[in-house]
Amino acid sequence: MRTALCALLLLVSGCGATVAQDKPAVDPVTVTNCGQQVTFDQVPSKVVTNDTGITELMFALGLKDRMAGYVVDGGNTVDLRTSPWKSDFDSTKKLADKISKEVVQGANADLVFAGWNYGFTESSGFTPDALKQLGIGTYQLTEACRNGVGKQRGIMPALDALYTDLRNLGKIFRVEAEAEELIKGYQQQISDAGKLMAGKPRPKVFLYDSGQDQPFTSGRNAAPQDVISKAGGDNIFGDLDDSWTTVNWETVVQRDPDVVLIVDYADGEANTPAQKQAFLEGFAPLANSPAVKNKRFFALPYAALVESPRNPASIEAFAKYLSQA
Incomplete structure (x- = not known):
């Protein structure tokens, strides 16, 4: 009887043997x-x-x-x-x-x-x-x-x-x-957002992060590139093989943006999207751009425009804005 019981317990505890309680090491x-x-x-x-x-x-x-x-x-x-x-x-x-x-x-x-x-x-x-x-x-x-x-x-x-x-x-x-x-x-969220601008003209979008002497913006390798393109627009600096980078105002003016996407964070010169918009509206070389003339400005938080799990929701929000403008 004891032998049978021990055999049964052996399956569970080792019946008198020392059983390691530690979890096995995780494989690399x-x-x-x-x-x-x-x-x-x-x-x-x-x-x-x-x-x-x-x-x-x-x-x-x-x-x-x-x-x-x-x-x-x-x-x-x-x-x-x-x-x-x-x-x-x-x-x-x-x-x-x-x-x-x-x-x-x-x-x-x-x-x-x-x-x-x-x-x-x-x-x-x-x-x-x-x-x-x-x-x-x-x-x-x-x-x-x-x-x-x-x-x-x-x-x-x-x-x-x-x-x-x-x-x-x-x-x-x-x-x-x-x-x-x-x-x-x-x-799925991005796919659904893309339908909002289906068949509509793609506006030229200038991503404005910061900088008054020279603007800081996004090339094709930073998150705004996909936020803009998947929402139905075209990043005016999507030809730059870089992520976040500095450009010059002359090129911004030449590329004549239809919409400005503003990064909402304190950059040292302007602390709010309204202040950044006011600067752009008062910047004479951009006065004739469609974005300024039509007051087409949209802001998203910094964390929505760097690589983050907010990117899909950012695409949806920007697509809704573009489709209604």
Whole structure:
């Protein structure tokens, strides 16, 4: 009887043997990030993110509990106020306004999720290589990957960059099903938005981020390119093989925009979309452009116009505006 009982228990507990209670080690995963193969031996548990859109990627995938905290510039108050993940921001620690080695070391980070000009920069010494020397892993935002021509950024269309990062993060954090579900929903939302401008003329759109001496705008590799094009317009600087970049006013005037899409954040010269619109309306060389003459201005928050899970909703909102104008 005891032998039979022991045999039965052996199937469950080993019957007198010592049974390890620890969960099995997670198998390493390798993803391609900015053209490099990056392997993660463990699921990161103390992630520090830099910038609003990057942080929202983590929140959208339900990864708040994997974060040590986030870094967001103090000028991005509009982002936080309008975020669909405001409660996640409120319940996650804000570490600083500016990211640095000291900030991520103080948070005991095991991974920093940032991008070139989204935290990573040689001028401050805050780079993936510098963090590697400190034993801290990095993941780079795909929208901001350098493409091998100087410091130009962008290696794929903006929405492809969004989907790439969602899938990579899904693998790294073992939430692949959640990532695919998000992508499926975003693709449907974008497809539906595209129908709003079907058969209508495509307006020429100038993305105005900031800058009064010289305008800062979006080339074809930053998120506004797809926000504009999928909504039914044409980015007047869609021929530039770069992401966010500085141009000159002469070219803006020559390209004669029909609509201006304004980035809503404090840029140091103008703190509101109304102030930016007032500057453009008072800028004499643009006075005869259709955008100014017809007062066709539309604003979206900064986080809606960098790579982020807000991009599909931004496309829908801009498409609605264009279809009604």
